[in-house]
Amino acid sequence: MLIVEKNALSEEIESYVNKYGNDRSALLMILHEIQKKHRHISEFAQQEVARLLNIHPVEVYSVISFFAFLNDNPKGRNLVRVCQTISCDMKGKKQVVEAIERELGIKIGNTTKDNKFTVEYANCLGLCDMGPAMAINDRVYTNLTPEKAVELLAKVK
Amino acid sequence: MESIIFNPKEKKRTGPVIFSEYKRGDAIRKIITMSREDILFELKDSKLKGRGGAGFPTSTKWMLTAAAKSDHKFIVCNADEGEPGTFKDRVLLSEYPELVFDGMVIGGYTIGAQQGILYLRGEYEYLLKPLEDYLEDMRKDNLLGNNILGKEGFNFDISIVLGSGAYVCGEETALIESLEGHRGEPRNRPPYPINTGYLGRPTCVNNVETLSAITHIVMKGGSWFSKFGTDKSSGSKLFSVSGDCAKPGVYELPWGIKVSELLKIVEAKNTKAVQIGGASGYCIPKSQFERAIAYEDIPTGGSVMIFDESRDMLHVLKNFMEFFVDESCGQCTPCRIGNHKLLEGVEMIERGEYTFSYINKLKDLGRTMQVTSKCGLGQSSPNPFISILENFKDEIFNRSNGGRNGR
Ligand SMILES: Cc1cc2nc3c(=O)[nH]c(=O)nc-3n(C[C@H](O)[C@H](O)[C@H](O)COP(=O)(O)O)c2cc1C
Ligand code: SF4
Ligand code: FES
Numbered sequence: 001m002l003i004v005e006k007n008a009l010s011e012e013i014e015s016y017v018n019k020y021g022n023d024r025s026a027l028l029m030i031l032h033e034i035q036k037k038h039r040h041i042s043e044f045a046q047q048e049v050a051r052l053l054n055i056h057p058v059e060v061y062s063v064i065s066f067f068a069f070l071n072d073n074p075k076g077r078n079l080v081r082v083c084q085t086i087s088c089d090m091k092g093k094k095q096v097v098e099a100i101e102r103e104l105g106i107k108i109g110n111t112t113k114d115n116k117f118t119v120e121y122a123n124c125l126g127l128c129d130m131g132p133a134m135a136i137n138d139r140v141y142t143n144l145t146p147e148k149a150v151e152l153l154a155k156v157k
Numbered sequence: 158m159e160s161i162i163f164n165p166k167e168k169k170r171t172g173p174v175i176f177s178e179y180k181r182g183d184a185i186r187k188i189i190t191m192s193r194e195d196i197l198f199e200l201k202d203s204k205l206k207g208r209g210g211a212g213f214p215t216s217t218k219w220m221l222t223a224a225a226k227s228d229h230k231f232i233v234c235n236a237d238e239g240e241p242g243t244f245k246d247r248v249l250l251s252e253y254p255e256l257v258f259d260g261m262v263i264g265g266y267t268i269g270a271q272q273g274i275l276y277l278r279g280e281y282e283y284l285l286k287p288l289e290d291y292l293e294d295m296r297k298d299n300l301l302g303n304n305i306l307g308k309e310g311f312n313f314d315i316s317i318v319l320g321s322g323a324y325v326c327g328e329e330t331a332l333i334e335s336l337e338g339h340r341g342e343p344r345n346r347p348p349y350p351i352n353t354g355y356l357g358r359p360t361c362v363n364n365v366e367t368l369s370a371i372t373h374i375v376m377k378g379g380s381w382f383s384k385f386g387t388d389k390s391s392g393s394k395l396f397s398v399s400g401d402c403a404k405p406g407v408y409e410l411p412w413g414i415k416v417s418e419l420l421k422i423v424e425a426k427n428t429k430a431v432q433i434g435g436a437s438g439y440c441i442p443k444s445q446f447e448r449a450i451a452y453e454d455i456p457t458g459g460s461v462m463i464f465d466e467s468r469d470m471l472h473v474l475k476n477f478m479e480f481f482v483d484e485s486c487g488q489c490t491p492c493r494i495g496n497h498k499l500l501e502g503v504e505m506i507e508r509g510e511y512t513f514s515y516i517n518k519l520k521d522l523g524r525t526m527q528v529t530s531k532c533g534l535g536q537s538s539p540n541p542f543i544s545i546l547e548n549f550k551d552e553i554f555n556r557s558n559g560g561r562n563g564r
Contacts, residue, residue, distance in 0.1 A: 025356065027338030032279075032319050053338075066340040066486075068322030069279045085241045086436075086476040087399040087462055123324065123480055124241040125280050128399035128462075129406045138282045 040074045076111040076118035085124040088131035099146030163287035172409030174393040181255035184375040189308040202379025204391040209364030210458035221351045222268040225359035230270040237327035240435035242460035245395035246365035260368030265313035273315040324484040329362040343532035386412035390451040400463035417446040435460035436477040437537035442548040470549040481538040492535025495526040
């Protein structure tokens with residue numbers, strides 16, 4: 001990581017600390033902001049958060065490792081989460097996933113070679129009356145068919 | 158196809174209590190003329206029980222938090238809604254935010270809290286911005302902030318914290334842990350949050366629907382509310398209905414409704430089984446469809462998942478157990494290891510490589526988990542294992558071909 005990049009990241013994290021506060025109870029929202037912008041929370045970012053909140057970096061890591069939506073390794077530029085829970089399962093999540101796998105040439109749980117997509121399973125998204133459901137980044141899509149799901153991915157930049 | 162809207166203005170739903178008329182701020186205007194005791198009295202009269210699943214009497218929880226001595230108290234709205242098959246809180250937040258937020262303000266006034274926190278599940282991130290805008294509007298109208306509606310010393314504001322994809326954080330002590338910036342691992346209880354909650358302060362944690370009900374109770378009175386439902390289950394309940402039926406969605410129905418009546422309303426045909434209460438609930442076969450949904454008979458947080466004759470109940474059970482293996486926080490052994498063992502058992506049945514004596518041992522293990530797990534997750538995750546294997550044993554154990562049956 002270049003020094004300028006490091007400085008920029010430090011500044012960014014400082015702005016989150018200004019927004020949410022510098023005590024530990026601000027941690028989840030700060031991590032959330034970093035994750036949203038960078039799609040992962042790097043070791044350097046973890047150290048900066050720890051420094052600014054005056055806690056040990058291991059504490060930050062332990063929180064990241066606990067939550068499904070926080071990760072320390074970069075993922076693809078777009079994160080696709082397909083609901084795997086029973087109501088969506090009954091409405092054909094398997095066919096949706098298979099279509100996505102064929103189209104992107106990867107198995108679920110992986111990232112495409114061009115780094116454009118990471119495709120994962122998620123547990124119930126709270127859209128069970130409109131399954132199958134999936135999220136692309138922070139947007140959600142419902143009543144999917146294999147064809148619609150693939151069309152949606154094609155529209156993503 | 159992006160059907161998720163935030164539209165608090167356009168209301169098409171109707172219902173006896175929750176989905177009845179309400180205008181933002183009305184309940185707040187009313188409470189500033191009332192004493193805390195009056196509000197607690199109405200709440201007691203309503204016999205409202207918590208809608209988050211556990212069914213704890215809300216007036217007791219509020220009275221205890223109101224009585225706790227501290228200059229800092231909190232009211233937390235639990236919008237973690239992670240139970241599979243549950244989505245009514247999403248509907249309340251996206252269509253009726255005034256009920257939820259006004260309920261929190263009422264809570265602040267009644268228990269003496271100055272800060273409210275909405276813990277919104279990460280999966281509902283698309284609601285974050287519109288809800289924050291909504292709070293900003295409330296501030297402009299002085300429904301939040303200092304000296305609310307001119308009432309001297311009535312200061313209250315609400316912030317939103319986003320969860321990050323952990324079902325167990327819906328458990329109130331895990332939720333508080335994660336709010337404090339820790340891993341979302343449930344705490345030992347006691348102490349209870351009403352004494353020692355967020356930042357060690359008295360904290361009242363309530364479900365989205367509970368708070369929405371309170372807003373109506375304040376407007377229309379506790380005895381009006383308790384006229385609906387049954388003796389031990391007052392008011393109405395929001396049901397999240399999904400699975401095999403023509404009309405899935407959120408329904409407001411009185412407590413005490415029979416399973417068969419509900420199935421008729423949502424136009425379910427050839428129903429074989431109904432899972433009530435989400436993955437951690439119970440699976441009811443056809444022979445029990447005349448039972449009532451109420452605390453007296455089948456209590457629930459409102460998830461109703463319907464399975465018709467074509468469904469493979471072992472597959473359903475496997476999906477549930479995979480969920481629990483995924484979501485166990487791993488803090489205590491019965492749950493961490495137990496759920497793995499139960500899932501393994503399901504896979505053994507699937508392959509036709511089981512003995513009845515081993516499956517019976519697993520059911521005993523499940524019963525042990527129910528009493529020895531630290532939190533509600535491990536205490537209830539054996540429910541589907543035990544109820545599905547009991548209630549659908551003919552279907553499940555009569556499978557041939559190593560259970561594959563051409564499936
Ligand atoms: C594993 C687990 C998950 C839970 N998830 C939720 C939830 O998503 N929403 C909720 O309101 N309560 C949930 N609860 C129940 C809460 O611990 C708590 O009882 C509830 O928020 C209290 O609010 P109420 O009294 O208004 O029901 C969960 C409990 C457990 C054990
Ligand atoms: S029962 Fe499960 S989820 Fe609850 S504390 Fe124990 S391991 Fe964690
Ligand atoms: S089961 Fe897929 S959204 Fe709930």
